[in-house]
Amino acid sequence: MDMILFISLLSILLFLLIIFHIRALCHRRNLPPGPRGLPIFGNLFDIGPRPHESLANLAKVHGPLMTIKQGNVTSVVVSSPEMARQVLQKQDEAFSGRVVPNAITELEHSSHAVAWLPIGEEWRLIRRVLGSCLINSKTLDMLRGIRQDVVQEMVHHVREVCTKGGTVGINRTAFTTIMNMMSRTCFSANVDEYELGNENGFRNAVTSIMKLTAKFDIADYFPCVKCMDPQRARQNAKAAYGCLEQLCDHFIDQRQKQRNSGLTRHGDILDALLDFSLENQSDFYLKHIQVLLVELFLAGTDTSTITTEWALAELISHPQMMLKLRDEICETVRKEGTIEETEILRLPYLQAVVKETMRLHLAVPFLVPHKTEKDVKINDYILPKNTQVLVNAWAIARDSNTWDKPACFMPERFLQNEIEFKGQHFSFLPFGSGRRMCPGMPLAHRVVSLMIASLVYHFEWKLPNGSTEPVDMSETFSLTLQKAKPLVAVPKMARP
Numbered sequence: 001m002d003m004i005l006f007i008s009l010l011s012i013l014l015f016l017l018i019i020f021h022i023r024a025l026c027h028r029r030n031l032p033p034g035p036r037g038l039p040i041f042g043n044l045f046d047i048g049p050r051p052h053e054s055l056a057n058l059a060k061v062h063g064p065l066m067t068i069k070q071g072n073v074t075s076v077v078v079s080s081p082e083m084a085r086q087v088l089q090k091q092d093e094a095f096s097g098r099v100v101p102n103a104i105t106e107l108e109h110s111s112h113a114v115a116w117l118p119i120g121e122e123w124r125l126i127r128r129v130l131g132s133c134l135i136n137s138k139t140l141d142m143l144r145g146i147r148q149d150v151v152q153e154m155v156h157h158v159r160e161v162c163t164k165g166g167t168v169g170i171n172r173t174a175f176t177t178i179m180n181m182m183s184r185t186c187f188s189a190n191v192d193e194y195e196l197g198n199e200n201g202f203r204n205a206v207t208s209i210m211k212l213t214a215k216f217d218i219a220d221y222f223p224c225v226k227c228m229d230p231q232r233a234r235q236n237a238k239a240a241y242g243c244l245e246q247l248c249d250h251f252i253d254q255r256q257k258q259r260n261s262g263l264t265r266h267g268d269i270l271d272a273l274l275d276f277s278l279e280n281q282s283d284f285y286l287k288h289i290q291v292l293l294v295e296l297f298l299a300g301t302d303t304s305t306i307t308t309e310w311a312l313a314e315l316i317s318h319p320q321m322m323l324k325l326r327d328e329i330c331e332t333v334r335k336e337g338t339i340e341e342t343e344i345l346r347l348p349y350l351q352a353v354v355k356e357t358m359r360l361h362l363a364v365p366f367l368v369p370h371k372t373e374k375d376v377k378i379n380d381y382i383l384p385k386n387t388q389v390l391v392n393a394w395a396i397a398r399d400s401n402t403w404d405k406p407a408c409f410m411p412e413r414f415l416q417n418e419i420e421f422k423g424q425h426f427s428f429l430p431f432g433s434g435r436r437m438c439p440g441m442p443l444a445h446r447v448v449s450l451m452i453a454s455l456v457y458h459f460e461w462k463l464p465n466g467s468t469e470p471v472d473m474s475e476t477f478s479l480t481l482q483k484a485k486p487l488v489a490v491p492k493m494a495r496p
């Protein structure tokens with residue numbers, strides 16, 4: 001009896017496998033070519049822990065528009081500037097959907113966050129709010145003083161380290177600076193400290209969400225197990241987001257009380273969002289404000305921190321470039337000790353260093369996954385509705401057809417061309433392009449430029465223990481592309 005049961009189960013399983021395989025083959029008929037995968041698992045095992053590299057290598061064989069299967073999920077990988085132009089510009093609307101990860105599907109956050117909303121009324125409204133309350137030249141200029149102050153606090157901290165003869169963890173220092181810059185901009189208060197402390201605060205909340213979203217979740221590839229949430233991703237996300245939401249709620253509640261009792265306004269982003277909400281109560285309410293604040297912290301801190309750390313690592317590895325950059329900054333700094341943001345944004349070599357860092361060390365190696373909103377024809381292929389689209393910006397930025405010596409750090413290349421990261425040059429997409437392009441780009445550009453300039457102008461940097469070994473430049477992939485070994489360096493005051 002047992003044997004009969006076993007054989008029956010085996011036959012059913014075999015039958016399901018065959019059906020699954022035939023279905024997969026049918027689906028693939030009009031899709032771009034791609035590597036053959038295993039039944040059920042598809043190409044999951046071809047991709048490994050460095051997907052940006054393995055998919056770039058596979059694209060060399062299968063082409064710049066390539067299909068891969070990860071479990072039940074079919075994705076098309078875009079790996080050339082021309083294909084990126086098709087997806088992000090020519091057929092932008094059709095490719096502008098988002099794939100919401102299993103971990104956050106049940107959170108109210110994903111129903112209101114601009115990064116996860118489909119293109120529609122609500123997404124447009126929030127992008128408009130972001131544009132009118134924060135990301136416009138007038139507001140960014142107005143908030144310049146905050147950025148200058150926060151960066152001054154960072155310089156002050158590093159000076160103290162110098163006097164004690166200590167070392168600086170660049171990632172940790174940049175992270176604290178950017179967190180405080182965001183929190184001062186949003187609600188006029190610092191939320192992080194350079195010295196240890198604040199263990200239950202914003203830093204912890206943001207880093208736990210980052211870790212959680214970077215984790216491989218089997219339920220993202222096999223929707224049939226989603227209901228079981230086998231890795232408890234949804235439960236963990238609820239706790240992590242809950243923590244950051246509570247911290248933001250505290251500031252929102254406090255501000256509402258202050259406003260109700262007629263206390264002076266702070267004139268920060270929170271005031272602007274509350275004003276907007278009062279004027280548009282039916283469309284933009286308190287939950288939107290909380291979600292937007294959470295989103296700004298998540299989208300803005302890690303990316304800008306990583307870019308600053310990579311820039312310093314490259315400059316320490318290339319002392320001549322560090323000197324050249326310091327000379328350029330010194331020539332422009334008129335009042336000793338004060339770096340003016342408006343001036344440094346015009347410095348050609350600094351800007352070349354920023355761009356080259358963003359090219360070689362893309363903070364977001366795949367743009368946040370896009371999804372087709374309908375069946376789309378591209379290069380004689382038909383991508384069905386709901387196909388995940390992965391734009392491998394990392395592969396595009398290291399394509400030897402476009403870039404000379406693509407694996408080398410050569411800021412000079414940006415002195416000789418007009419290439420910008422504003423979404424018009426499809427060979428260089430650190431912020432994406434088209435309607436889903438990063439709305440924080442102008443802010444990130446200013447903050448990253450100011451931090452790099454300040455760290456280079458005020459300090460000379462060496463590796464600890466007088467090491468002359470090359471800086472370890474290995475990367476680790478977790479949605480963002482981090483330095484595998486955090487950069488620790490010894491500062492020495494370059495000026496009194």
Ligand code: HEM
Nearest residue numbers: 114115299300303304363364367368431432436438440444
């Ligand atoms: C160096 C820093 C940054 C980098 C490299 C970066 C990069 C990106 C990339 C590649 C995307 C996805 C584009 C796409 O899917 O096509 C994105 C989306 C986004 N970024 Fe940034 N970003 C940075 C800083 C910021 C900052 C400072 C903010 C907020 C103030 C921000 C807010 C957002 C938001 C809200 C989205 C989602 C947009 C949407 O889906 O409509 N980012 N970013």
